[in-house]
Amino acid sequence: MNISITKTTNPKQKPDMNNLGFGTYFTDHMFIMDYTEGKGWHDPRIVPYAPLEMDPASMVLHYGQAIFEGLKAYKAKNGHILLFRPDKNMARVNSSNERLVIPSIDEGFGVQAIKELVNVDSDWIPDAPGTSLYIRPFIIATDPYLGVRPSDTYKFIIILSPVGAYYKEGMNPVKIYVESNYVRAVKGGLGFAKTVANYASSLKAQVEAKHSGYTQVLWLDGIEKKYIEEVGTMNVFFKIDGEVITPSLEGSILPGITRMSTIEMLRKSGIKVTERRITIQELYDAHAAGKLDEAFGTGTAAVISPIGEFNWDGNVISVNGGKIGPVAQNVYDTITGIQSGELEDTFGWTQIVK
């Protein structure tokens, strides 16, 4: 399919590229492709960024049939625009689609659409250290219909947002509240899919944790409330007794692409990484035995978020003296170095936009 391009005749004024924050500003263009039952995905186009005209009965507004992705484009020093593993995001689109009964997309074409859109808006990519162009592909159900069933029509949309450095003032470890009340997801639910429902479910726990002075929550499994799942909107890793451990994907955990990259990178550098179920009690026991060396989250927004403190039902433990540890620092430096083109990409993770 050819992607038609209609350029804006009224470009926006660019924001202060030194004060971008996250997800607040959007570029001049967006990608849209429609799906109609019987006709398939059609009419891919890059058009000026503008409000969508949505029927108030659009199914996404009522039954949440929607999925999304998040990845970043980086401007390398040599002028190249780099994407980080966009093929993995497009594969996850189809995994999420399958669970939400949304028709699958052509993954290669999805990557092509991202590249063409980023290219059209390439002057929106910030180039200060740590900054990037956040890419948000998403699919929404658009039938104007109030019965509960999968929609017959969808829109696949990509929007772009220039984002600032996540760690402007250094990588200060975060304080994490272990959530014993609310549940994010269980096996048989939507936890492994990148879908709107999981985020809706997380808001209340997040707000309550913030009120108590914590940055994020650590989710426990919804069945026994003892196994560690993920932290806020990130996957989570622990270094215990020289071994790096991350919860295995059991159907309720998002299979993060930064998670996958962290595992691959650490293993290549000779560090033992184990994917298995791990209880919050084991984490606390390891701490009591002096063996919990590091804890950190992984995700697209922050890449790595070191964890300095946990609060589990009032029992507070500090990790690595509240400072970032060497494994987290190494993962951060390596992945961000590859993403920004400052380190050689020996993994074949990056793709050049053009």
Added chain:
Amino acid sequence: MNISITKTTNPKQKPDMNNLGFGTYFTDHMFIMDYTEGKGWHDPRIVPYAPLEMDPASMVLHYGQAIFEGLKAYKAKNGHILLFRPDKNMARVNSSNERLVIPSIDEGFGVQAIKELVNVDSDWIPDAPGTSLYIRPFIIATDPYLGVRPSDTYKFIIILSPVGAYYKEGMNPVKIYVESNYVRAVKGGLGFAKTVANYASSLKAQVEAKHSGYTQVLWLDGIEKKYIEEVGTMNVFFKIDGEVITPSLEGSILPGITRMSTIEMLRKSGIKVTERRITIQELYDAHAAGKLDEAFGTGTAAVISPIGEFNWDGNVISVNGGKIGPVAQNVYDTITGIQSGELEDTFGWTQIVK
């Protein structure tokens, strides 16, 4: 607050009122009210039904922060327009809002908004037996922002859809597939809230059940997969050994208003109704002992949906010879009679629009 009214200058052609189906046609007007942090809910208005202009970054499209309700208006033979317990729907709006971190609404004002909108579009209310005007209030998060946090802006919208008789060809009991794989919700999640996430989660199970020749699924609890929760988009009741049993609300089940009304009505008529946890095994044991007399679902769309067959992992049982039983028939006749004004409302359930 006064509700401003802007009437359409271009009324739609009305659909064939004898072939309405469910949720397909929408009336000439809708109600909208905005929320802005610091300003509260404001600018309530009835305007022509039209597409919403939504920023592609609107939070509802990405993080599913949204809730909805469903109720019906009926045209009584004496010309009155009746609503069925709209105060209960508005109370549930606030219960759902609280879980989704959406600011609460004034419940009385919500009922007033419904009444004014229904009144403006009163010529859309069908009057054939079993038909009604379906009312869909919903709230969506509208901040154009990609960070995961509660929105600072919302829209509360009400749309109306004339709907046909649910049972055009008699109340034929449905076949129900007992779902052992997918999970709708668990305690600590969103199950008790009327929010988009629960419906997104249900689609795949529903499609698979349909492919196997079943109308809906019976959800089991997500923890032990043994307790009965609800059926499809309805609550569920069983008559076992002369007693009517419905699963107790444990945080994962929607507190249905038809469920509440069924319990109140049956108790008033002297039938013992017990709200408690009940396992699927108990249901099958009761059937084996010849004591499972009836099974039926309750919900706004169908009011009562008798169940004639269950399939639990290949074990098929038939209920009441696949026919509707006297309790279900009595509940249906009483509630629909009160809703449509044909029976005296000794409960004080109905409200007259004007």
